[in-house]
Amino acid sequence: MMRLDVAVERWPIAGRFTIARGSRTEAVVVVARITDGRVTGQGECVPYARYGETVEGVRDLIAAQGEAIAAGAGQQDLLARMKAGAARNALDCALWDFEAKTRGVRAHDLAGLPAPAPATTAYTLSLGTPEEMEAAARAAAHRPLLKVKLGGAGDPARIAAVRRGAPDSRLIVDANEAWRPDTLQANLAACAAAGVGLIEQPLPAGDDAPLEDIARTIPLCADESLHDRAGLDVLAGRYDAINIKLDKAGGLTEALLLARAARERGLSIMVGCMVGTSLAMAPAMLLSGFADYVDLDGPLLLARDREPGLRFEGSIVHPPEPALWG
Numbered sequence: 001m002m003r004l005d006v007a008v009e010r011w012p013i014a015g016r017f018t019i020a021r022g023s024r025t026e027a028v029v030v031v032a033r034i035t036d037g038r039v040t041g042q043g044e045c046v047p048y049a050r051y052g053e054t055v056e057g058v059r060d061l062i063a064a065q066g067e068a069i070a071a072g073a074g075q076q077d078l079l080a081r082m083k084a085g086a087a088r089n090a091l092d093c094a095l096w097d098f099e100a101k102t103r104g105v106r107a108h109d110l111a112g113l114p115a116p117a118p119a120t121t122a123y124t125l126s127l128g129t130p131e132e133m134e135a136a137a138r139a140a141a142h143r144p145l146l147k148v149k150l151g152g153a154g155d156p157a158r159i160a161a162v163r164r165g166a167p168d169s170r171l172i173v174d175a176n177e178a179w180r181p182d183t184l185q186a187n188l189a190a191c192a193a194a195g196v197g198l199i200e201q202p203l204p205a206g207d208d209a210p211l212e213d214i215a216r217t218i219p220l221c222a223d224e225s226l227h228d229r230a231g232l233d234v235l236a237g238r239y240d241a242i243n244i245k246l247d248k249a250g251g252l253t254e255a256l257l258l259a260r261a262a263r264e265r266g267l268s269i270m271v272g273c274m275v276g277t278s279l280a281m282a283p284a285m286l287l288s289g290f291a292d293y294v295d296l297d298g299p300l301l302l303a304r305d306r307e308p309g310l311r312f313e314g315s316i317v318h319p320p321e322p323a324l325w326g
Helices: 055-063 066-070 075-081 086-103 130-139 155-165 181-193 209-213 252-264 278-290
Strands: 003-019 022-035 040-045 123-125 145-149 170-174 198-200 220-222 241-244 268-271
Touching: 003 055, 003 066, 022 055, 022 086, 040 086, 040 278, 055 086, 075 086, 075 252, 086 252, 086 278, 123 130, 130 145, 130 155, 145 155, 155 170, 155 181, 241 252, 252 268, 252 278, 268 278
Parallel strands: 123 145, 145 170, 170 198, 198 220, 220 241, 241 268
Antiparallel strands: 003 022, 022 040
16 A cells, blocks of 8 residues: 655755745755655655745645545546645655656656756846845856846846846846836846846736736746646736746646647746755756756755755756656
8 A cells, every 4th residue: 555654844045045025044845755665756845935835734735645645546636636736746746756666667758758868957046235146146157047036126236237247147037026017118128238038927927917018029937927737828928938847837747738738839938946955856857858948956055955866067957866756
């Protein structure tokens, strides 16, 4: 019989991670483990308050599926039993890992995908003053792709400061819903002047209809405005790309379906993450073949990662070994 275990883990962040909604110094993750006594599959999620999730609530949602897992529930059953979100993600990824290990094959083979290749990941610069962000950019200027967290007032100065600090890096900016219609044009102009390649979630989710009417030269990417396939058609005319995160989509199963549906609609794809360990990033590597942008730098932001973890060479992230996941 299969048994489900769930655990809350705390991983210190290297310094402080700050976005428009606040700061934190640790990543609190929830890990689901499914075992039959011989093989154990595991999956990690990061509960996110922005989506009404708490660590305790997500832990309990996972634990509540114990009987269903013991009875043999699989990934497709979870799509019907649970809403998209962190809890379903941890369980879904644990099931993928369990099945791969039980069959003695890799998860990408189960998914009908080619083996993922090493990918260049974005490296995130935390929100701060222009001076702080210029210094952080200078320290990371050797990295080819930087993701810049912004926060609303004063963002043009932050964008310019990051470009001064990292004159040769490609830039993505992530406003985390902090811009407003009356500041949109000034921020877009600042991004254009700095040669930004992609702008993520400039306006609040639910208040992003004005994006349909603006002229732009830089593609816009939906993050908070999109979780799973159900939200795709609402984005028409507002966004050029989507950020697929397993915690939003509710697991690898839905994320793969979402990636294919997005491609059918001509949308570019970023594969993103919350701040978690390599166990949270590993399943997302299966999506890298769909992605125009890979943003799986969570372990690089931690003071330490789990062992074994993903292998990073600078900004190159390598696919997981079976001992970690899949």
